[in-house]
Amino acid sequence: MYRNKHQLNAKVVFGVGGSLDVIAGKVKRTPEVWKKLNLEWLYRRINQPSRKERQKKLKIFAYRAIVEALSKNEK
Numbered sequence: 001m002y003r004n005k006h007q008l009n010a011k012v013v014f015g016v017g018g019s020l021d022v023i024a025g026k027v028k029r030t031p032e033v034w035k036k037l038n039l040e041w042l043y044r045r046i047n048q049p050s051r052k053e054r055q056k057k058l059k060i061f062a063y064r065a066i067v068e069a070l071s072k073n074e075k
Contacts (some may be wrong), residue, residue: 002061018044 001013006012021027029047044051 015044 001008001015005013018027024030030040030043034040041055045055
């Protein structure tokens with residue numbers, strides 16, 4: 001999304017890949033107790049260790065998006 005932002009005519013973009021995996025039955029739903037504790041991300045991290053790299057990249061993306069939004073507000 002970040003790499004292609006210049007091609008999008010949108011103020012906000014949401015990734016729904018994980019939701020589609022659940023709907024398609026590729027991934028089991030998170031148990032309710034994890035959801036109630038707001039620890040769905042931790043459940044996924046434990047059960048899908050391969051997500052670690054992607055989650056790191058997500059933090060970088062969020063940081064860049066916030067910095068860019070703040071710099072646009074200053075102009």
